Amino acid sequence: MSLRSARAIAHPNIAFIKYWGNRDAALRLPSNGSISMNLEGLATRTRVTFDPSSESDELLLNGKPANKSALSRASDFLDIVRNLASIQLRASVVSENDFPTGAGIASSASAFSALALASTAALGMKMSEAELSRLARRGSGSACRSIPEGFTEWAAGLSDLDSFACSFAAPSYWQLADCIAVVQTGEKQAGSTEGHKIANTSPVQRARVEDAPRRLEICREAILKKDFEKLADIIELDSNLLHAVMMTSDPRLYYWQGVTLEVMRSVQSWRQSGIPCAFTIDAGPNVHVICLADESERISNLLQDIPGVNTVLISRVGGAARLLLD
Ligand code: DP6
Helix, strand or coil: CCCEEEEEEECCEEEEECCCCEEECCCCEECCCEEEEEECCCCEEEEEEEECCCCCCEEEECCEECCHHHHHHHHHHHHHHHHHHCCCCEEEEEEEECCCCCCCCCCHHHHHHHHHHHHHHHCCCCCCHHHHHHHHHHHCHHHHHHCCCCEEEECCCCCHHHCCEEEEECHHHCCEEEEEEEECCCCCCCCHHHHHHHHHHCHHHHHHHHCHHHHHHHHHHHHHCCCHHHHHHHHHHHHHHHHHHHHCCCCCCCCCCHHHHHHHHHHHHHHHCCCCEEEECCCCCCEEEEEEHHHHHHHHHHHHCCCCEEEEEEEEECCCCEEECC
16 A cells, blocks of 8 residues: 655634633533634644554654654544544654744644644545534644634534534735734743643633623624724733633633733733734733734834843734645
């Protein structure tokens, strides 16, 4: 039997309404729906080769053999694909991010969406976008939102079958940008997977989840109507709610550094002075500043002047995960 190989590219995404906590951790069925925008300026490229002569899966990440936990997470995911295809072949996976590693920019969304697409294409499986999104979700919840293009919504769903993301606006629909203020980071943070497990220990989580349908609707409408003020208000509220849960769970999770708050305050004052921009923060100290694409240079310059901001990465709205031809 010959080698079966395919290569795919996928972008990470920034959530406007965040996913935090699972109803079913094994299937990654989330406690609430979420909305995000793909990030065109950042990408993961992954080649998967199923090799009949291989005895175990291999993973090369940015040119280096991956550590044990990354390899076993990829291997567990490939087991799901092998199960679907009824095969046992082991795979070699070569994955590269074009954004700086160790900068605290989560790569699991682009990693698992690229892996889902490349591995199923390598095996010649015919998958709809919804099926691919469902599959990517099993590797990392947020990865399901990196399969479709542009602005996407992940409906929480009730089961594996109806929990996937769909695009509700193309990348060109609204020219937004994400200016990511990469800040100095100290000790290693708890990963998202750990955080999801303890979300329910926070008394704030219940209120956050119950109110999620309202926030989702406001966010979706704000994007469809291109109403920046409304979008700014809802994404900042949602981000603060997420961090309120993190800071009140057991154990407590503090992702912010001093400079994180400094950037949040600056964004607030820039907006008050008439520059349309808004912050949102994931499970780390970096601040994503969402703005109109035309304003991204100005915002980036302002961010770079804040002491403690290391670099600023600018990204427009990204497309869907797609196959790369050799
Ligand atoms: C704060 O998708 O990284 O970025 O499913 O365990 O891989 P796993 O978690 P992950 O969680 C993302 C958390 C978040 C919010 C979001 O992207 O919605």
